[in-house]
Amino acid sequence: MPSNRYLSIWENGAFFEERPQWKGEGTAEAVIIGAGITGILTAHMLKKKGIDCILLESGRTASGQTRHTTAKITSLHGLMYDQLIKDFGKEKASLYASANEEAISQYASLIKDNGISCHFEKLPAYVYSTDDLLSIEREVEAAKECGILASFTDKTSLPFPVKGAVRFPEQAQFHPLEFLSVLAKSLTIYENSRVIGIEKDTVITKEGKVKAKHIILTSHYPFLITPGYYFARMHQERSYCLALKTPYSLDGTYKEDKKDGYSFRRFEDMLILGGGGHRTGENKTGGQYDSLRTYAKQYFPEAEEKYSWSAQDCQTLDGVPYIGQFSDQTPNWYIATGFHKWGMTTSMVAANLLSDMITGKENPYEQVFTPQRFKLTASITSLLDETKHSAVGLVLKKLKPVPQDLSAINPGSGRVIELEGEKVGIYKTKENQIFAVDPKCTHLGCQLEWNEEEETWDCPCHGSRFNYDGTLLDEPAGEPITRREFHEESPEAETIL
Template sequence: MKSIWRETCEIEERKPLDENIETEVAVIGAGMTGILAAYYLQREGKDVVVLEAKKIGSGQTQNTTAKVTSQHGLIYHSLLKQYGKEKAQQYALANETAIREYQNIITDLQIDCDFEYKNSYIYSKSRKELEAEAKAACLLGLPAALAKEELPLPFPVWGAVEFQNQAQFHPLKFLKAISEKVKVYENTEVERVEGNKLITKQGSVQAEKIIFACHFPFVNFPGMYFARIHQERSYVLALKDASQVNGMYMGAEKGDYSFRNYGEYLLLGGMGHRTGKNAGSYEALRKAAEKWFPNSQEIYHWSAQDCMTLDKIPYIGQYSKENPDWYVATGFQKWGMTTAMVAALIFRDLICGQEVFYKDVFSPSRFSLGNLPALLAETGHSIKGLGKRVLFIPGKEVEDILPGQAGVVLYKGKKAGVYKDMEGKIYAVDIRCPHLGCQLEWNAAELSWDCPCHGSRFDYRGNLLNNPAQKNI
């Protein structure tokens, strides 16, 4: 099902690229990050084009919960410990600036996108963690405090850290308005990048600067982002006749739920898991909704996929030292709307030669010994996925798969992923992910084949749903 944002907003189609062109800045990806970056750079007098493989906003932007906030879980206490006050303040200031910049654009362009200020809350049963986070956030100058009022949640918690004057909006209504200000080529997939030239099936783009705003960077070397990022999925229900919570709420622990209203609807989110692990589902969310809001009605449901970095800080800046004219934004940690604005502002300042106060904390080239365990864990996931493809011998054949189910089987003498629909029709795909070769896993909740190593996803027919893979199976 489409998200509530996609169901309630249509964005005018753009034509594909059909020639070889030159430009100052080429942006790969027409989601919030790419369109904002193009908008700001164009305002600075740069000639900018955006290349989008599908449609404007058809990636993660349409699947967000659309919160614009500097409160990103219990992050500031750990940022202070790992990186010190200066970089923690950079992170805090960047995200607070993003909130105000959205408001500035909305005011300047008179955009009707249901933007409204709301307080944001991180709830927990742990008093110690909340007190430490509130203290850290206040030290960094954020509008934070322990919540004093009782929380409108359907279960008991100790309390919450409250951030004042955060925001929520309709992301596609906003994106529609600003995308009208920039040049976008839709249905124009970038197949490869050679130096400063982007190659597509329809034509090429020669650019002085290139921005990778395509969720997960698809150029593996240099940069090696595949070794420093994994992807996670999460699920959302839009419920009618449920609670009005008057704020944005998210749990501090893995497995907690998120709540926020959009008009008459309550957006209930949760059940996050690493892509390919398939530990969450819509059904689990529906059981929670039935328990807490028995009179509610599900109107929409959708899922999101997010890139997660080793240290919980996005990678924004120069792609690598070997490619000084390439820039990247990825690893948004489930805070895509705020971080998209941060990335756009950083790109504007870097490309225009302006001072960027908070660029260091987001630098893609950073590395700390404290990140080594996470790096080794990511490497272990990849080795496991590759090993399973090589060593795992299926014990099933097609006849063992029941209607409505899927599995890895021996099919016509080869290992394959097979889905059998309710009429018994068989859909067989190559079980090898075309990105780096890991074995795909079946996602029963969404009828897709997902890569547990780097997060590529394919529907049961083999069509590509999520990168970093660039072709169907």
């Protein structure tokens, strides 16, 4: 049987004790939905401010994207500040910068004050370019304008020359699960407790209900369709990572200037190489790990591959996370999402901001991150792009001709075929075993795409993912896709209930 869940470098290094499932009815001052880094940090801050809360987690604690991060703690989020100033003005861009810089200092104090041993290390962060000097120079100036001690350099510890790099001093990296396993110990968490709905002040799971004054969604991509309409203003992007055992040393963390570019950091005797970014649902032919491996061979020929894994994160329309009140109609619901693959600092920003909002303390960063903002200038191109992708997923696939012949599918591959007028997602294992599913996403019904690389069915609309056998892997969908019985000799698929 193929396996498609790759272990990240962090997964052997931390232990989370098992927690019970939420059953029956109860009350709490605050309920947090999702125990990833955002949920855990928010619960920690709320507890410090005297708010009693419980976390409801659909799987195990920290079993979401946080488990697969590269855990660079930095306010250098790609090339961002020049664009932020253009879209939001210098004042808001500076607030974005200081919110994230403060988050780095907070990690340092939290780790020190609680004696947490989690490989936390201060070091500079770089964004480099191999071909675009101008953008790097512009970013250095923009970051300085926003109050960061940024500098330009063309000397890096990377194994190839660069045109230039932005350097931020006093950034950091750590082992995220070692950190969270300590913080989680003192929190009230219920595992295997997927939230399926919220009604006013009541959170509903399959097994029970919790009534709460404050409800906080930290479930990564929100599973609710209305209110808030987050599905119309967010999608997900995946990236791939290799951990390579090599003595090659780096003086900081590195990220290429391009959206799908490379990323580098060290952890103990390994170098973590990331790259291959793409919109979830757009990896039909695979090859992302292979191209990372080819790249690794070129620059680190002696390195030995120890781990390989992938993950995805939510992308907002204007590049700034949504942190604040969930919607105008729900004053007691809060959200933190859309971290653009920079959720280490922005989850800390969220924990501060949401706990301040709940305890009635003013927070200067509310105006930057509020999900109720809508900057047409910054958002319109992305909004049109979102609409286009959803339209393709929902409508055009219905019109596209699909092959009807099972022999068109090679062993080890999958695709959607048409059987007796109905579309069926077929995966043929290397041993010719067939897994058939209904290739329709259980979130909003988009047609799923086969992901050859990870043997999964991925949704191009908002990024839900399902295993080859239909099991749900990633939200926003909350239900598996329907598995079908399949008989090759008489090719008709019937639903397994």
